[in-house]
Amino acid sequence: METMRDRFAPVVSRLLDEDPRVAVVLAEIGRDGFTEAQRRHPDRVVNVGIREQLLVGAGAGLALTGLRPVLHTFASFLVERPFEQVKLDLGHQDVGAVLVSAAASFDWPAGGYTHMAPGDVALLDTLDGWTVHVPGHPDEAEALLRHAVAAGDDKVYVRLSVRSNRRSNPVDGAGFRTVREGRSGVVVAVGPVLDDVLDAVAGLDVTVLYATTVRPFDAGALRRATESAGTDVVLVEPYLAGTSTPAANDALADVPHRVLGLGVGRRELRRYGNVADHVAAHGLDARSLRERIGRFVGERERAGAGAACP
Structure with missing residues (x-):
């Protein structure tokens, strides 16, 4: 099955042909996918080698000349290792770029902890002005990549994954999408x-909101959903658990509410295993989610039933 990352190089190669502002900066990872594009556009496809700080610095330099740089490598080498350059070369200099990651939370377990970055979105949350897309299907990844490149000079992070939903959903690069309605709580499912x-x-009996753009956080969609489904909110994110809990709390600050943040735990798993093993170990498989979500949304119902007893 085609993955999001399989779609990345062909889509961006077409964007290089279509838009003379687009440039690509690589740090060895993914270079083979751009061989033909580099032949056609040798001045706009740059491979800096295994130098991730330079990857971001070079991208910022291209942005200062008016180009729209797309930077790509594994998430741990794109967000964590060169974080100072992300903060200063892009943020402080007020220039934009499109950061496109792979591997992220635990997509390549055999690579070990050096190739895992479950805290990437939380880390970017310490900076101002970032848009964050988390597609859940290769078609969504293509649409959001195109949206990110076309987003003027904004700072955008696109988080690609080997995990994929069975079918794609329409995405607009902005709000959450209601995929199921209920009356006993709201579950926000990310990517x-x-x-x-x-x-x-x-x-x-719960409402499910689907989020592929998590920053800015769609507070309006969450508030509207809680008006009919109640203010018990569960966030299920494919990265560090609780990353979006502050955003959900801010969205509902003026009403009594509860938020349960589910995602990748902080405890390091020291056995490689496979992706499915990591999903289960962090309680993100369907069976574990049912137990955790069911227990949370059922607490208020049980409390209400108890209060009604004489």
Whole structure:
């Protein structure tokens, strides 16, 4: 099955042909996918080698000349290792770029902890002005890549994954999408966790919102959903658990509410395993999610039933 990353090089290669502002900066990872594009556009496809700080610095330099740089490598080498350059070369200099990651939370377990970055979105949250896309299907990845490159000179992070939902959903690069309505709580499913969430909540009377753009956080969609479904909110994110909990709390600050943040735990898993092993170990498989979500949204119902007893 085609992955999001399989779609990356062909899509960006076409963007290089279509838009003379687009440039690509690589740090060895993914270079083979741009061989033909580099032949056609040798001045706009740059491979800096295994120098991730230079990757970001070079991209910022291209942005200062008026180009729209697309930077790509594994998330741990794109966000964590060169974070100072992301903060200063892009943020402080007020120039934009499109950062496109792969591997992220645990997509390549055999690479070990050096190739895992479950805290990438949380780390970018310490900076101002970033848009963050988390597609859940290769078609969504293509649409969001195109949206990111076309987003003027904004700072955009696109988080690609080997995990994918069974089918794509329409994405607009902005708000959350309602995929299921209920009356006993709201579950926000981010990117590739949607299928497991829908399997988990089968039979539960909850609303499900699908999020592929998580920053800016769609506070309006969450508030509207809680008006009919109640203010018990579960966030299921494919990265560090609780990353979006502050944003959900801010969205509902003026009403009594509860938020449960589910995602990748902080404890390091020291056995490689495979992706499915890591999903299960962090409680993000459908069976574990059903238990955790069901217990959370059922607490208020049980409390209400108890209060009604004489």
